[in-house]
Amino acid sequence: MQSVISIEALTKTYASGHPALKRIDLEIHKGEIFALLGPNGAGKTTLISIICGIVNPGTGRVQVDGHDIIRDYRAARSKIGLVPQELYNEGFESVWATVRFSRGLFGKAPDDAYLEKLLRDLSLWDKRDARILELSGGMKRRVMIAKALSHEPSILFLDEPTAGVDVELRRDMWEMVRRLRERGVTIILTTHYIEEAEEMADRIGVISKGEIILVEDKAVLMHKLGKKQLTLQLQRPLAAIPPEFADYPLELADEGNQLVYTFDAQHEHTGIAELLKRLAEHGIDFKDLQSSQSSLEEIFVSLVKGSRT
Numbered sequence: 001m002q003s004v005i006s007i008e009a010l011t012k013t014y015a016s017g018h019p020a021l022k023r024i025d026l027e028i029h030k031g032e033i034f035a036l037l038g039p040n041g042a043g044k045t046t047l048i049s050i051i052c053g054i055v056n057p058g059t060g061r062v063q064v065d066g067h068d069i070i071r072d073y074r075a076a077r078s079k080i081g082l083v084p085q086e087l088y089n090e091g092f093e094s095v096w097a098t099v100r101f102s103r104g105l106f107g108k109a110p111d112d113a114y115l116e117k118l119l120r121d122l123s124l125w126d127k128r129d130a131r132i133l134e135l136s137g138g139m140k141r142r143v144m145i146a147k148a149l150s151h152e153p154s155i156l157f158l159d160e161p162t163a164g165v166d167v168e169l170r171r172d173m174w175e176m177v178r179r180l181r182e183r184g185v186t187i188i189l190t191t192h193y194i195e196e197a198e199e200m201a202d203r204i205g206v207i208s209k210g211e212i213i214l215v216e217d218k219a220v221l222m223h224k225l226g227k228k229q230l231t232l233q234l235q236r237p238l239a240a241i242p243p244e245f246a247d248y249p250l251e252l253a254d255e256g257n258q259l260v261y262t263f264d265a266q267h268e269h270t271g272i273a274e275l276l277k278r279l280a281e282h283g284i285d286f287k288d289l290q291s292s293q294s295s296l297e298e299i300f301v302s303l304v305k306g307s308r309t
């Protein structure tokens with residue numbers, strides 16, 4: 001797998017003495033959607049800001065498409081588009097002028113055909129002459145994306161792209177991110193919405209207290225750490241788990257009306273057939289059953305909790 005961003009032994013301590021990044025080693029693959037998850041203050045924005053050249057690194061090395069972010073700053077930066085967490089735009093300018101100016105900042109020759117396509121893709125073409133301050137919050141966010149893409153970067157950072165946006169815009173943004181990936185753009189997004197990572201990401205990295213505690217293919221992660229649960233709706237409620245079943249990972253829920261069996265989804269032998277047989281032998285009947293897989297959210301919470309202890 002070809003790396004497009006390579007981070008080696010990166011640290012960052014702010015002037016306040018706070019060690020925001022302790023030691024980060026991370027490779028981002030070309031063309032992937034990588035989701036960086038972590039609780040507030042974990043270091044996500046610091047990491048992105050260093051890669052994008054906004055915050056100085058402490059020690060370590062970062063390369064963007066083979067360019068060192070310090071020695072070869074301009075080349076590294078030109079590969080990157082950044083949609084920051086906070087919205088800031090030049091309010092009095094038109095959408096068109098703002099996006100055109102952004103492209104110029106990177107020393108790129110004007111290409112109105114490219115910018116037109118970009119604005120059309122982001123449903124901004126009709127608003128090209130509007131002043132940014134007249135736009136809705138969702139439209140302003142699209143302008144931020146248009147600016148970030150104005151110089152045709154091959155890597156796009158989205159720092160909490162859908163914080164505070166409505167469901168429709170969130171879906172539109174997911175769609176747009178997928179289209180960009182199809183065109184070969186590498187996308188790194190941070191998000192608090194775990195369903196966003198679950199929906200979008202090829203790989204997931206979890207950062208906690210300035211350290212990457214896990215990097216994994218999303219599917220592998222969910223398979224590896226996901227627990228499955230089988231819930232039986234009982235015919236008659238149970239007051240307690242019968243002693244014969246003490247060895248089983250069983251719990252009662254819904255005032256004894258549900259029996260919940262937790263098993264390892266990865267394991268070949270789930271033990272379900274045997275459990276159901278034994279329940280029947282003991283006269284414990286059920287009227288319905290359903291199985292569920294733990295969500296990325298549950299996996300994430302247990303990982304971050306684990307790293308705290």
Ligand SMILES: Nc1ncnc2c1ncn2[C@@H]1O[C@H](COP(=O)(O)OP(=O)(O)OP(=O)(O)O)[C@@H](O)[C@H]1O
Binds near residue numbers: 038046
């Ligand atoms: N300029 C700064 N000076 C001092 N400390 C800072 C500065 N910027 C961030 N920090 C601290 O560094 C830590 C990491 O912050 P960072 O913004 O990178 O976290 P984050 O994971 O992006 O959080 P959030 O999800 O809340 O955006 C936090 O403890 C924060 O208070």
